[in-house]
Amino acid sequence: MAVTLKVNGKTTTVDVAPDTPLLWVLRDVLDLKGTKYGCGIGQCGACTVHIDGVASRSCNRPISELAGGEVVTIEGLSVDGAHPVQRAWVELDVPQCGYCQAGQIMSASSLLSRTPRPTDTDIDRAMNGNICRCATYLRIRQAIHRAAQMAAADGNGGRRETGDGGQGTGESSFPKSLLTTRTGA
Numbered sequence: 001m002a003v004t005l006k007v008n009g010k011t012t013t014v015d016v017a018p019d020t021p022l023l024w025v026l027r028d029v030l031d032l033k034g035t036k037y038g039c040g041i042g043q044c045g046a047c048t049v050h051i052d053g054v055a056s057r058s059c060n061r062p063i064s065e066l067a068g069g070e071v072v073t074i075e076g077l078s079v080d081g082a083h084p085v086q087r088a089w090v091e092l093d094v095p096q097c098g099y100c101q102a103g104q105i106m107s108a109s110s111l112l113s114r115t116p117r118p119t120d121t122d123i124d125r126a127m128n129g130n131i132c133r134c135a136t137y138l139r140i141r142q143a144i145h146r147a148a149q150m151a152a153a154d155g156n157g158g159r160r161e162t163g164d165g166g167q168g169t170g171e172s173s174f175p176k177s178l179l180t181t182r183t184g185a
């Protein structure tokens with residue numbers, strides 16, 4: 001079955017069995033290996049990507065459901081690692097083994113796209129399904145607050161951050177340009 005969808009900004013047609021999970025298409029057909037296989041049953045979050053702008057599991061989504069859709073993987077989140085979540089992850093040295101981290105970053109960036117200044121409760125709720133066997137949860141939470149600060153600073157023309165611990169004013173200033181994928185040639 002030929003399915004056409006947009007992956008990381010590029011229109012792509014794949015010819016696979018209709019029940020092939022998106023994760024298999026990404027890794028084995030399109031060679032996008034950043035998205036990881038964990039449980040294969042939608043329970044761990046390692047395979048999280050954005051589907052039509054929302055953090056979604058890719059291990060249990062048949063490709064046939066995605067015709068005309070838009071998928072963003074960790075490779076497409078930014079051209080050069082400049083997305084605020086990626087910068088915050090580096091600054092706070094979040095990963096340990098790293099296996100879960102692509103999924104964590106995709107869930108975190110999806111959260112910030114709809115809740116630019118999340119509370120701890122918002123973060124815990126949004127990240128609840130992303131399992132980390134190395135238990136980096138505290139650094140993940142700190143990094144999401146830091147990413148929110150960075151995004152707010154970017155949205156304010158790069159002025160200095162407020163240093164308010166990420167709690168801020170709740171203003172929605174996450175830069176829209178950073179919520180979109182890089183555009184493919």
Ligand code: FES
Nearest residue numbers: 038039040045059
């Ligand atoms: Fe998809 Fe675990 S591999 S949720």
Ligand code: FES
Nearest residue numbers: 097098132133134
């Ligand atoms: Fe090792 Fe999360 S960093 S599983």
